Amino acid sequence: MNIEARLAEFALGPVAGEGAREMMRLSLFDWAACAIAGVEEPLAAVLREKALEEAGTAQASLIGGGKVPMRAAALVNGAISHALDYDDTHFAHIGHPSVAVIPAALAAAEARGAGFEEMIDAALIGAEGSVRVGLWLGRDHYQIGFHQTATAGAFGAAMAAGRIMGLSRDAMVQALGLAATRASGLKSQFGTMGKPYNAGIAAETGIEAADLATRGFVSSPAGMSGPQGFGPTHAGIGEEDAMEGLGERWRMESVSHKFHACCHGLHATIEALKSLGLAAGEIEAVTIRTHPRWLTVCNKPEPDTGLAAKFSYRHVAAMVLAGVDTSAIVNFSDKMAKRPDLVALRSRVVVDGDARLSEMEARVEANVTGGATRIGSFDLDAPMSLDERGGKLRLKAAGLLGTPRATALWEAVRAPDLAPLTKLLQLTS
């Protein structure tokens, strides 16, 4: 059985796994918070305006209001929800599963009148599918320059949308074949509107491929794995173990959520520092140890813009020590990057690579007034209960949306139907 047939079978199979389903619900909650907050970004206005001008049959809601064909809603909502780059990440997928898959699942569910649980199941299947496809494509695909969020994401989006649209197994294989000839997205767009747009393309491709498959469109049945298929043409390694335990074990259970509005490479350090409960006034010196790979990613020593501060160990350490909330996006401003007390504090911070640590770990040492040394460490891979995660995500959402809307959103992802969530995304309540 080739990968297309295996994914098609999985896409239409039962969803057993309450833990995975609850994790998907948390990802949905977090995705929606990022999406609603993202609607203020400049790209949101451009894409919304374009979609509303094109208009068409009112099938699915745009974030920020308006109804358009589901294809268009998936595109716009995917891009808007990734605009802040604050959504979930899966390190095995090497991508952001929710921004590609959820917009497709939601648009298809709204268009077809699916219920909330049906939508969650489809989103989980699609997200899990995208993680598996990401594993199958492997790190080479990412390294050469493909944006796995978009490429692997398109296949997951097709699976989610196809499940809701009621595709047969054969039609699901066709949908994957169509996604194979449309899936795209380059990492060279990072730092431009092209990055969130890539997530939107993936969601749109998923809808388009599934929709055409419902209509009997014929594509290559080995569009992913066959000769000149998506994998072989896109530097995919064809990792054989990628599908191991598919339908039994859920890789989505190990998805990561961002609790801080900065580069993921900084998060273990922030948690390690917070665990020490230090006050700014008592700091003599701080040493941060992190995996060497991160030193080329997020070790800007003297950032002077909010964007650069998101990639600076020294600056975020100073923020934590000064009690500045690192989960609030507004705190990554140009002004904050230049705040004198933070600039003074960060001059006491040293960053070192340590290859004995995993990429998910950090270790900090603080010398405090009086000569004592305080040591802390954190591992992002350490287990976190769903309850604890939910609590952290609610705090994050409250920071993004205010407590009343965060609470309403929390209730909306536990409602029997999609209406409360849709209303919140439309900004009508």
Added chain:
Amino acid sequence: MNIEARLAEFALGPVAGEGAREMMRLSLFDWAACAIAGVEEPLAAVLREKALEEAGTAQASLIGGGKVPMRAAALVNGAISHALDYDDTHFAHIGHPSVAVIPAALAAAEARGAGFEEMIDAALIGAEGSVRVGLWLGRDHYQIGFHQTATAGAFGAAMAAGRIMGLSRDAMVQALGLAATRASGLKSQFGTMGKPYNAGIAAETGIEAADLATRGFVSSPAGMSGPQGFGPTHAGIGEEDAMEGLGERWRMESVSHKFHACCHGLHATIEALKSLGLAAGEIEAVTIRTHPRWLTVCNKPEPDTGLAAKFSYRHVAAMVLAGVDTSAIVNFSDKMAKRPDLVALRSRVVVDGDARLSEMEARVEANVTGGATRIGSFDLDAPMSLDERGGKLRLKAAGLLGTPRATALWEAVRAPDLAPLTKLLQLTS
């Protein structure tokens, strides 16, 4: 100046070159004939139905009738016009320029109220651009599995649409950057609806990229050629000479048109045989010599379907000898593949590879009753006047559409405005 800047400048520059413009007019005529004839293909019904269901602002006409947003029209019309695979080919591009570029130029022109000559200029610029990008990507890109019609085509479509939309030079670079993160299309779709669909994707991508660029969307300014740009990630060779003489010499002047409804590899042989003016009854034996590459492409010895007959030297030779019109699609039927007199005739045909011939050449030797040998040859690269080409294209169009519609179409591509052409494509006149 990188390739993006160079193409952007060219896209907005003057169009000097009456020969190239006349060639583009012939390609438009031929494209429209293929498109109108293609509307009977099964994929046309699926894509038209989907676009009409999605509906939206009536900006541009669908082939077969109905007006939809220009993005949707470009997608549907691109696919329909490539459904018969009877449109133009450029062997340096390694692709079909018109099916990707013309649907984008036409949709943008109709939506923006552009005149006929403005549309022709934009189509020529886009087609020339796609050929140059195809050269820049090179044969490796094609060999690894990318469908150059779709990938190089997307950039050409963006140039054509962007010119009509009045993009600035900087915005044109943005459009090319957006096309870089969307362009896709795999050769593994050949033999399925995915192949013509790829042409539609390219046309749609061009419109989408240009439209977003008009709205100030920001992408990578080196999306094609920079690190992790489209070329480096898609096995592009980055051919340095690809842009030589851009704006002065027109590669589109050497585009090829299909005058026979079968694989291009057979066309030189057909012309060589026709030049001998033989009758079926006098044939003892025929030897065909062709470039060895074609032997793996179109040398099916005993085809028993119409599709297989399109890839058979022996069968098309029999058709020519028996006086069957090889320009008529209907003659490539299952019934014709099994017609006893053709099966008998093709048993007298031998096919040999000859590496001294170019891929465009063929040589035939016929032994006729009485012991004489007749020798003919043909080179598809031999010059053909625009008048002669126009005459052949009119005959082909008459075979596809009937003489009255072919004549109306011939007049429509010389009209001052787009209305007559649009009406013909809508099948309303």
